[in-house]
Amino acid sequence: MTVATQAAYVASSPIPAIPPPSAHAGVIGWLRANLFSSPFNVALTIVCALLILWIVPSLLRFLLIDAVWTGADRQACLATPEHPEVGACWAFVRDRINFFVYGFYPIDQRWRVDVFFAALAFGVGWLTWLDAPRRDICLIYFFAVLPIVSFLLLHGTPGGGLPLVETAKWGGVLVTVVVAAVGIVVSLPLGVLLALGRRSEMPAVRLFSVIFIEFVRGVPLITVLFMASVMLPLFLPDTWSPDKLLRALVGVALFSAAYMAEVVRAGLQAIPRGQHEAAMAVGLSYWKAMYLIILPQALKITIPNIVNSAVGLFKDTTLVFIVGIFDLLKTVEAARGDPQWATPVTSTTGYAFVAIFYFLSCYAMSRYARYVEARLAQGDRR
Amino acid sequence: MDAADSTKPKVSPLYDPKVRGIAYQVALCALIGVLVYGAISNAIENLTRAKIASGFGFWTTTAGFDINQTLIEYSNISTYGRAFWVGLLNTLLVAALGIVFATILGFAIGIARLSRNWLLARMAGVYVEVIRNIPLLLQLLFWYNAVLKALPEQLQESFIIPGGGFLNRRGLFLPQPVFGNGSGIAFVALILGIVAAIIFRIRIKRRHEQTGVRAPVFAIVLALVVVPPLVALALAGFPIDFIYPYPGRFNIQGGIEILPEFMALLFGLVIYTAAFIAEVVRAGLFAVSRGQTEAAYSLGLPTGPTLRLVVIPQAMRVIIPPLTSQYLNLTKNSSLAVAIGYPDLVQIFTGTVLNQTGQAVEVVTLTMAVYLTISLVTSLLMNLYDRRVALVER
Numbered sequence: 001m002t003v004a005t006q007a008a009y010v011a012s013s014p015i016p017a018i019p020p021p022s023a024h025a026g027v028i029g030w031l032r033a034n035l036f037s038s039p040f041n042v043a044l045t046i047v048c049a050l051l052i053l054w055i056v057p058s059l060l061r062f063l064l065i066d067a068v069w070t071g072a073d074r075q076a077c078l079a080t081p082e083h084p085e086v087g088a089c090w091a092f093v094r095d096r097i098n099f100f101v102y103g104f105y106p107i108d109q110r111w112r113v114d115v116f117f118a119a120l121a122f123g124v125g126w127l128t129w130l131d132a133p134r135r136d137i138c139l140i141y142f143f144a145v146l147p148i149v150s151f152l153l154l155h156g157t158p159g160g161g162l163p164l165v166e167t168a169k170w171g172g173v174l175v176t177v178v179v180a181a182v183g184i185v186v187s188l189p190l191g192v193l194l195a196l197g198r199r200s201e202m203p204a205v206r207l208f209s210v211i212f213i214e215f216v217r218g219v220p221l222i223t224v225l226f227m228a229s230v231m232l233p234l235f236l237p238d239t240w241s242p243d244k245l246l247r248a249l250v251g252v253a254l255f256s257a258a259y260m261a262e263v264v265r266a267g268l269q270a271i272p273r274g275q276h277e278a279a280m281a282v283g284l285s286y287w288k289a290m291y292l293i294i295l296p297q298a299l300k301i302t303i304p305n306i307v308n309s310a311v312g313l314f315k316d317t318t319l320v321f322i323v324g325i326f327d328l329l330k331t332v333e334a335a336r337g338d339p340q341w342a343t344p345v346t347s348t349t350g351y352a353f354v355a356i357f358y359f360l361s362c363y364a365m366s367r368y369a370r371y372v373e374a375r376l377a378q379g380d381r382r
Numbered sequence: 383m384d385a386a387d388s389t390k391p392k393v394s395p396l397y398d399p400k401v402r403g404i405a406y407q408v409a410l411c412a413l414i415g416v417l418v419y420g421a422i423s424n425a426i427e428n429l430t431r432a433k434i435a436s437g438f439g440f441w442t443t444t445a446g447f448d449i450n451q452t453l454i455e456y457s458n459i460s461t462y463g464r465a466f467w468v469g470l471l472n473t474l475l476v477a478a479l480g481i482v483f484a485t486i487l488g489f490a491i492g493i494a495r496l497s498r499n500w501l502l503a504r505m506a507g508v509y510v511e512v513i514r515n516i517p518l519l520l521q522l523l524f525w526y527n528a529v530l531k532a533l534p535e536q537l538q539e540s541f542i543i544p545g546g547g548f549l550n551r552r553g554l555f556l557p558q559p560v561f562g563n564g565s566g567i568a569f570v571a572l573i574l575g576i577v578a579a580i581i582f583r584i585r586i587k588r589r590h591e592q593t594g595v596r597a598p599v600f601a602i603v604l605a606l607v608v609v610p611p612l613v614a615l616a617l618a619g620f621p622i623d624f625i626y627p628y629p630g631r632f633n634i635q636g637g638i639e640i641l642p643e644f645m646a647l648l649f650g651l652v653i654y655t656a657a658f659i660a661e662v663v664r665a666g667l668f669a670v671s672r673g674q675t676e677a678a679y680s681l682g683l684p685t686g687p688t689l690r691l692v693v694i695p696q697a698m699r700v701i702i703p704p705l706t707s708q709y710l711n712l713t714k715n716s717s718l719a720v721a722i723g724y725p726d727l728v729q730i731f732t733g734t735v736l737n738q739t740g741q742a743v744e745v746v747t748l749t750m751a752v753y754l755t756i757s758l759v760t761s762l763l764m765n766l767y768d769r770r771v772a773l774v775e776r
């Protein structure tokens with residue numbers, strides 16, 4: 001029995017791994033795993049690819065390649081023998097862009113709208129940048145200073161200075177943004193109050209909150225807007241008679257407050273009872289406990305949902321169109337009927353423009369909501 | 383006990399939470415009372431000044447306008463009350479069809495988003511993101527004004543749909559089935575078949591629970607429902623005729639006419655709501671933990687039965703409540719019909735009737751009451767369902 005004591009070869013380092021078969025790695029492996037793993041999958045992939053080949057090129061051709069970018073009137077966007085396929089008529093949008101943004105706002109006063117947009121963008125930027133300094137001042141700016149200053153700026157100061165521009169002349173993106181901003185600025189505080197009311201221990205407060213929330217959530221926004229525009233004037237002394245835009249704003253604000261209340265209530269329910277009890281144990285009053293302990297935690301975890309409901313509100317602003325207010329969609333709807341630009345592609349171009357505007361805004365908002373959600377989840381994991 | 387009572391600090395009633403609570407509530411009730419009283423007295427004053435009689439007296443007055451889609455008999459000499467029912471039925475029709483199609487499309491897209499096929503999952507994702515972020519009203523206007531209004535206007539240029547249909551700017555025209563003598567028997571056979579299928583299912587289920595013996599339920603149920611009416615029809619010599627639409631002098635005549643407004647509304651609602659339903663379905667399937675699938679595989683179940691018997695029943699518990707609220711949203715969103723002129727409840731009632739009668743309070747309140755009733759009844763049923771499927775924890 002001898003054991004070989006002298007090995008002819010001793011490996012001094014591990015043998016390098018054999019590369020995986022080319023069919024299971026790299027691009028081919030990925031394709032096999034994700035697109036062609038079974039006959040059914042192959043069929044699906046082929047159908048999808050055909051669908052993409054059908055949609056994407058025709059979309060690109062309409063929006064970019066065949067599109068008409070310059071022109072003074074409808075002649076530019078009509079099909080001619082040398083240019084048989086006409087895509088989007090962007091010349092129409094370029095011609096009417098000021099109408100789409102400002103509506104009938106007097107031309108020499110439009111800088112006021114620009115200042116408003118800048119002030120709002122500043123506030124939104126400050127509010128959404130989570131690491132920004134002095135976010136407490138930002139809240140005061142956004143929920144108190146900005147609304148008053150914007151109103152004076154856009155509507156005109158009473159004692160001279162800025163001339164009066166009545167709301168009937170507002171329009172386009174301006175109105176869309178005003179409706180959305182007022183909706184958020186009013187509905188958030190009102191929604192918090194309603195949510196607290198719904199969780200209150202006082203039966204009367206709870207009852208009224210529940211009735212309001214369930215009533216508003218049970219009916220379409222359209223009917224709320226109709227109520228605000230045709231019933232509200234009846235319920236007020238005839239000397240008040242609020243103007244059309246204000247009535248719609250009341251409707252939108254009340255409507256979104258009810259939805260906001262449910263979003264906030266979900267956040268409140270996520271806060272453990274121990275937090276209430278601890279706040280009571282150190283002798284905080286109800287409002288102090290809410291302001292210092294409960295709401296900061298509840299609102300923090302609700303930010304993604306608040307943003308998502310803001311997305312819903314932003315899309316819903318288009319409904320003011322139906323009660324005759326010139327928001328962005330209504331200005332496009334009015335402009336596309338203009339004989340100066342009447343072509344077969346004008347409607348589609350106008351709608352594409354509005355769709356791109358809403359898509360970019362809403363998509364940005366929902367990406368932000370997802371970012372905040374991921375950030376909050378990070379905090380929990382630590 | 384006495385000692386404890388005497389050590390309890392004496393609080394001024396001003397700081398007693400109970401007294402304060404009552405005071406707050408009384409103040410709130412008083413405030414709301416004053417507001418309601420003010421609103422009502424203003425309304426009475428404004429109405430008397432405008433000489434508008436309040437009340438539902440207009441209900442039995444002749445409406446005097448036409449409606450271009452009526453499910454029940456209606457003409458311009460019918461009453462406003464009749465117009466209300468026409469509108470309500472039109473709303474329910476578009477909502478019911480919308481719910482069916484949106485569910486099918488939404489489930490397909492939701493499942494596609496979770497597909498292992500990368501291309502399919504991505505496409506479903508793009509669909510959801512794009513559709514969800516564009517306002518529904520814009521989509522409706524697009525379908526109506528940019529797609530359906532762009533269809534050929536001339537009768538000769540109408541698209542011909544295989545099977546004898548036409549599509550042009552005035553709508554979609556389809557063959558209309560006419561049931562002749564003897565089709566009543568087929569109908570009776572169908573009902574009997576359905577009843578038999580239900581009884582059969584209950585018995586099979588009971589037997590399965592007691593003995594564990596399974597039967598091919600689906601095939602037998604399908605046979606019970608399909609075969610008897612077909613046999614009855616064959617016996618009666620297939621007494622079903624179709625009235626085919628044909629190009630008349632000014633318009634296509636005969637057959638079923640589907641309004642472009644209806645098509646645009648249905649299209650828009652289905653495509654929009656399906657994106658939301660897809661998200662609901664995806665979240666529901668995600669909510670079933672992976673361990674459930676793995677456990678089913680380790681018991682030797684193939685993919686299909688794993689989905690059908692393990693994953694989907696558990697996912698449905700998560701899916702159904704938000705799915706119902708999507709159905710409600712669809713029903714409420716159908717009120718956007720007013721923008722494209724489909725004669726639904728809102729268009730007929732808060733549109734035409736309100737303009738003709740000026741009875742703002744009654745008309746808007748009644749319309750709201752209808753939607754509110756639908757919502758409340760649905761959420762009541764939902765609560766019952768929730769209680770039934772809630773996890774029983776021991």
